[in-house]
Amino acid sequence: MIKRNRRLHRKLLAGSIASLGLLPGASLTAAETTNAPTKLDKIVVAGSSIPTAESETAQPVQIYSQEKIQQLAPRAISDLLRTLPQASFGGLSGNNEGTGFASGARSVSLRGLGADNTLVLLNGRRIAPYAYANGNTEVFVDLNALPLAAVERVEVLTDGASAIYGADAVAGVINIVLKKNYQGTELNFSYENTTDSDVGKVSGSLTVGAANDKTSLLFAFDYAQENALFNRDRPFSGNTDYSLFSPNGFDAGSSRGWPGYMDIPRNAPGLVGTPYFNAAGGNIRLAPPGGTTGFATPAQYSPVNPDYNYNPFNYLQYSQLTPETKALGAFAYLTQKVFDDKLEVFGEFSYRNTRARVELAPSPIDFEGQGPGRNLPVGSVTNVNGVRVVGNRVTVPVNNPYNPFGVVLPATGRSLRIRLTEGGNRIQNIETDTYRLLGGLKGNFQVGSTSHDWEGAFLYNRTETVRNNSGNVTLAGLQSALNSASLATAFNPFAGPNFTHPAGIVSGILANTTDSGQTELMSQDAKIYGDLFDIPAGTLRYAAGGEHRSEIYLQTKDQLQKDGGVAGQVPSVESDASRSVTSAFAELKVPLLGNNFSLPGLHSIELGAAVRAEN
Numbered sequence: 348m349i350k351r352n353r354r355l356h357r358k359l360l361a362g363s364i365a366s367l368g369l370l371p372g373a374s375l376t377a378a379e380t381t382n383a384p385t386k387l388d389k390i391v392v393a394g395s396s397i398p399t400a401e402s403e404t405a406q407p408v409q410i411y412s413q414e415k416i417q418q419l420a421p422r423a424i425s426d427l428l429r430t431l432p433q434a435s436f437g438g439l440s441g442n443n444e445g446t447g448f449a450s451g452a453r454s455v456s457l458r459g460l461g462a463d464n465t466l467v468l469l470n471g472r473r474i475a476p477y478a479y480a481n482g483n484t485e486v487f488v489d490l491n492a493l494p495l496a497a498v499e500r501v502e503v504l505t506d507g508a509s510a511i512y513g514a515d516a517v518a519g520v521i522n523i524v525l526k527k528n529y530q531g532t533e534l535n536f537s538y539e540n541t542t543d544s545d546v547g548k549v550s551g552s553l554t555v556g557a558a559n560d561k562t563s564l565l566f567a568f569d570y571a572q573e574n575a576l577f578n579r580d581r582p583f584s585g586n587t588d589y590s591l592f593s594p595n596g597f598d599a600g601s602s603r604g605w606p607g608y609m610d611i612p613r614n615a616p617g618l619v620g621t622p623y624f625n626a627a628g629g630n631i632r633l634a635p636p637g638g639t640t641g642f643a644t645p646a647q648y649s650p651v652n653p654d655y656n657y658n659p660f661n662y663l664q665y666s667q668l669t670p671e672t673k674a675l676g677a678f679a680y681l682t683q684k685v686f687d688d689k690l691e692v693f694g695e696f697s698y699r700n701t702r703a704r705v706e707l708a709p710s711p712i713d714f715e716g717q718g719p720g721r722n723l724p725v726g727s728v729t730n731v732n733g734v735r736v737v738g739n740r741v742t743v744p745v746n747n748p749y750n751p752f753g754v755v756l757p758a759t760g761r762s763l764r765i766r767l768t769e770g771g772n773r774i775q776n777i778e779t780d781t782y783r784l785l786g787g788l789k790g791n792f793q794v795g796s797t798s799h800d801w802e803g804a805f806l807y808n809r810t811e812t813v814r815n816n817s818g819n820v821t822l823a824g825l826q827s828a829l830n831s832a833s834l835a836t837a838f839n840p841f842a843g844p845n846f847t848h849p850a851g852i853v854s855g856i857l858a859n860t861t862d863s864g865q866t867e868l869m870s871q872d873a874k875i876y877g878d879l880f881d882i883p884a885g886t887l888r889y890a891a892g893g894e895h896r897s898e899i900y901l902q903t904k905d906q907l908q909k910d911g912g913v914a915g916q917v918p919s920v921e922s923d924a925s926r927s928v929t930s931a932f933a934e935l936k937v938p939l940l941g942n943n944f945s946l947p948g949l950h951s952i953e954l955g956a957a958v959r960a961e962n
Contacts, residue, residue: 462487478864496552529556600659603711607765616753641842662708718917799877870896885938
């Protein structure tokens, strides 16, 4: 991350620069200047479905108010949540070094229990997850899809709340509450950069709202663009050799370097006359000299300890701390009271487009292959237990003009590993569109002296992500270039940084791939809450309700990815999954001490109970 003492924030125009038209005039009446007690409005705070005054909550809820958010001046919701002490390494920062399968997204994990155990809500309701799972298993909400400009407050429940929300709230709940009953026009613009390199960000937002006794209407628009920050741009993040920073450090670089290493049969003809030859066979791991142009003799090769990471590749010189991103969004909210204020109609609509350009280190190549197709010739098709398996093992034939060993490499079941720095970085261009539509009704009724509120809503939320990948090595193209007997068209796997292939060879083995993902959430919910009756310590309060939601998760891959035809990638599977969840919950709060029924030193004690059933 960027250290604070190395940053220079140049906020040309930060915060509100215009307040126009709709703001009411400020005046103080005699009643407002008295010391009379102020009655707090009851609101629903994360961790309970029973409305309460914010100061009364017994739940461990941390609330970021509008004032607090302005003080912290986050660039995005992910920046705001990163300040939480409970937020841990389990969340994604935006690129995840390309190892999390969900590059370009941002998530939050509370207490290290994983993003899939941290429930993120928008106005108390669920959000469709990102189209790609972190590690191919951890489903999460992409924080990039949430509009910071329209946020009123953020509620963070740092305790588990499965009885209220379900099994995905084990680590806690984060509820993003958007502005309501807003009056005025607010225009924000900011520019930020650092003194070290160009990591400039431009962001702006426009919020317009109007409200009266019956109607509340809000529109919010925002845009943000941020340049990439590379690991090499900071002295503390640009090297995998941690021994430079600590005497006990080690080099955590990749074993796929340029030049790489290879396992050679000891009885290979090319080893005759060298100390490495052994007619009895076996294998030896060798590496060419570092400055080789690919024409080194076997005697110039050096043995490599199989347990030692030879020539560790410093991939941090190529990868990013944060990717280049762009985001554009719009949000609208409407409430309208009808039937003499006995019924309220409400609705939300939001759209957000986010784009990210993620750069990863040049493509690593494991000649022996990966996954089920390992050690099967590239392009070969077989059937294993009813599953189609495509081979992805690449070999260097004897007639390759750069092969000095006189045998096919790598040896069966052994390694030949390199990294094609000549091919440049792998690049992912990721675009996500998020749509959200909510409509509902709420009302109130009296039963004797008790008041009861009810609410029901329909929600449709959809995310669509398309990922275009370039700079990947196609195994079929690589094998074709390795099979060539001509120096003009053959690929040289024994070279290093001092060697350049003839024009067209490297570009001929690179391929572009495309995959896409889609998630969909459709839900109907209803709940009722209110007061039951008074007891000496206060009022017995309750909430009860139910929800039915349908979820869809789709992923499509091009044929090259499905066959495992890309170097460094295991075969990818497509997903076409759905599920429906029906749940019911009930909650009760019983005051044991309170009002005039208290003990010395104990003003208030409340017993809370909740139960939830899900199918």
